[in-house]
Amino acid sequence: MISQFKSQLFLLSLLAFVGGIFLWTLGNPLQETYLGLASLFLIGLSLVIERLAPLHRDWNIDTGDTVGDIGSFVVVFGIIDSALKWLSPFVILALLPNTNTTLGWPLWAQITAATLLIELGAWASHWAHHKYKPLWALHAMHHSSERLYTLNGFRFHPLNHILNHLIMFLPLLALGFSKEALLGYTALALPVTLFQHSNVGFQFGMFSYLFNTNTVHRWHHSAAYNEGMHNFGRAFVVWDHIFGTYYHPSDENEPAIIGLSLGGPSYPPPNQTLPQICWPFAKDCCQ
Structure with missing residues (x-):
């Protein structure tokens, strides 16, 4: 286990690193590209650390799911996510053709409000994907892994990711939040979300009452239903505290x-990515 002081210092360093890139690139048309490169660096860093100091050595062993995780990363976060970001303003224009709303708030206020609203949308979408069977049929893919390591954080059903994006970001675009405000939230979230599935024995202490760290998020991936129905926040657990779904013994x-909740329906194993994607459309998937 990594000591609490070193774990907290590490997270603060990551926040300062990504935050520094965000501030340095303000006004630069390539700001999102720079943050994307920072993301790749953080993913690589997480992969290295979990090799050097794994929480569970057997979680570093490929069980046939790595190819699917990489494929999901490329398709969902490389192709679909890029398309959603490009298409979202056109969707807003189609739904609200007469709107020309632009918030006149200072950037820091927009980032603060955006963080709370995006996290609220993320919490609501995540909770619903666990509560309702047709949505769970999509979200089960993310919970099918029986180990936690960096790359299975990107294992998502494409429709699950699309719904999350629409719920989290479309309302803010409609309200007139600036692109910089949304990227400001991204800069805050990246150091947490990209290490959320890391197979590293961090000890974040009081930080885990604010951030959805890997020590908090592991409980959400519990195969025990009463444990897994907690910690629905994306990068923060503010709304989990408010709605009573926060759980972190230590x-x-x-x-x-x-893995999947105990007693759940039969589901393709994590090394069968395509059957997992097709499973929600099977006649008896949600019985």
Whole structure:
């Protein structure tokens, strides 16, 4: 286990690193590209650290799911996510053709409000994907892994990701939040979300009452239903505290089993990516 002081210093350093890139590139048309490159660096860093100091050595062993995780990263976050960002303003224009709203708030206020609203949308979407069977049929793909390591954080059903994006970001675009405000939220979230599935024994202490760290997020991936129905926030757990879904006994404790909720329906194993994508459309998937 990495000491609490080193874990907290590490997270603060990542926040300063990405935040510095955001501030340095303000007004630069390539700001999003720079943040994308920072993301790739953080993913690589997480992969290295979990090799050098794994929480569970067996979680570093490929069980046939790595190819699917990489494929999901390329398709969902490389292609679909890029298309959604490009198409979203056109969707707003189609739905609200007469709107020309632009918030006149200072950037710091927009980022603060955007963080709270995006996290609220993320919490609501995530909770609904666990509560309702047709949505769970999409979200089960993300929970099918029986180990937690950096790359399975990108295993998402394409429709699950599309719904999340629409719920989190379309309302803010309609309200007139600036692109810089949304990227400001992204800069705050990246150091947390990209290490959320890391197979590293961090101890974040009080930081885990604010951020959805990997020690908090592991409980959400518990195969025990009563444990997994917690910690629905994206990068922050503010709304989990408000709605009573926060759960984190301690940094040292963790779920007994990672994976789909015990007693759930039969589901293709994580090394069968295409069957997992097709499964929600099977006649008896949601029975």
